[in-house]
Amino acid sequence: MDLDLRLVRYFVTVADELHFGRAAARLYISQPALSKQIRKLEQQLGVSLLVRDSRHVTLTPRGKRFLDEARALLAIAERMQREHQPDVLRIAHIFELDTSRVVADAYTAARGDIRLVERALDSVGQFHALLDGLLDVAIMRVTPRLVAEHPTGWRHRLLRLEPMRLVARPGDPPRETVSLHERPIEVFGDAPGSGLYNAHGEYLTAFEGETGVALRWLGTPGAFSHCLAALNRAQGQAFLFEFGSYADKYALAGVPVHRPAELQPHYPWSLAWRDEHLPTAVSDFLDIAVDTAHRRGWRQFDPDAAPGWLPADDPVTAEITRSDVPPPARHEPRLDSSP
Structure with a gap:
């Protein structure tokens, strides 16, 4: 039997996520296509590797053993290539x-x-x-x-530590800073439960939880051109909570970009x-x-902004504390919700 390493990698990704939607997103293939490839691998091996129902994905006992073997196989193949x-x-x-x-x-x-x-x-x-x-x-x-x-x-x-910015609507007046409570805050991110929730989403959830600022989750358009098009189509007044390196692109497109007044997330x-x-x-x-x-x-x-903020449990906080970088600001109680 010739074992297809591509199918083995697919299986390892599903085993890591225990969720076909998230695994498919990581692999940049559709969920039905991923399911088909996993079934093909099981047919090649003659065993069931996963148990699936409408809510859960779990490894069978053989699947758990095969996962260890699959990781070792992929590592060997990679070392040979390197x-x-x-x-x-x-x-x-x-x-x-x-x-x-x-x-x-x-x-x-x-x-x-x-x-x-x-x-x-x-x-x-x-x-x-x-x-x-x-x-x-x-x-x-x-x-x-x-x-x-x-x-x-x-x-x-x-x-x-990349500063986050607040992107206004096209045609809004330029301002140096704006309040996090002046308008609703929108994010291009995948919310918990979407099946595509990721490290960016975890950061945004921490921001909501620690600051009390509720976010509108808009999904992830991808490339900047799609984000700009979505912003141009947007209705109503809001600020877009965005990475600094994307904010620079919005500014070049003529859209006002502001620093948050109360604190500066990084x-x-x-x-x-x-x-x-x-x-x-x-x-x-x-x-x-x-x-x-x-x-x-x-x-x-950012030395020109409000006190810096990171999630309280972020692993890099320990590095910052040990270095010559000032520690992140902690805000207790949560930010005042009044404008």
């Missing part, structure tokens, strides 16, 4: 956010002999691709859940890598990324 590609480094980007692109540009300028292979993956997708040996370095948000569920086998380091991006002996290409990438962060002041809270 040994023949010492001049290749694999990274990923999250939509059109600029952190990974800036680092990739700096790396290519310094190591023109290394060929970058680039993909598009969200934070959780990057993390699992990293552990499966499909990426060499991840630039992602490290979440409390990832740290709790995967305490060993990888390492991470804070790379950037989105933490981290480098992540496997806890193993690192090839020179990988260690150089990490060194160049850290140097880029220091030169650009990425590990600092």
Whole structure:
């Protein structure tokens, strides 16, 4: 029997998520197509790997054993490929956010002999691709859940604290700051229970819970052009809670962008890598990324804004406390809901 490694990777993703919708989103295929591929793998093996019902996905006893075997198989296959590609480094980007692109540009300028292979993956997708040996370095948000569920086998380091901004409606007057309570706050994010809830969504949920600011979840349009089109179609007055690197694009398109008046949320991006002996290409990438962060002041809270905010349980908080970066602001009680 010739075992298709692609089907094995599909199974590992479903086993990680225990949810076909989330797994399909990570793999960028449809849910019916993923279900079909998993059935094909089970037919090849002659065993049932998963138990499915309308609400839950669980591993069978054979599925649990096969998961360990599948991870080992994928790791071996990846090591075999890497040994023949010492001049290749694999990274990923999250939509059109600029952190990974800036680092990739700096790396290519310094190591023109290394060929970058680039993909598009969200934070959780990057993390699992990293552990499966499909990426060499991840630039992602490290979440409390990832740290709790995967305490060993990888390492991470804070790379950037990206300020979040409030994007107004086209035609609104320019202002330096606005209150978080002046208008409803909208987000391009997938809400809990959507089946596509991710590391970005967990950050937004923490923001709601700690500040008392309710968010309108609009889903994830993807590329900036789709986000701008959605903003231009929007009805009613609201602010869009957006990454700073996207906010710069809105400003170039003539849309007003403001700093929050009460506090300044920052989105933490981290480098992540496997806890193993690192090839020179990988260690150089990490060194160049850290140097880029220091030169650009990425590990600092925005000095021109209100006190910085991060989720209270964010794993990078410990790094900030240990460094020369001022600790994030904690607000007790929750923000006053009055304008």
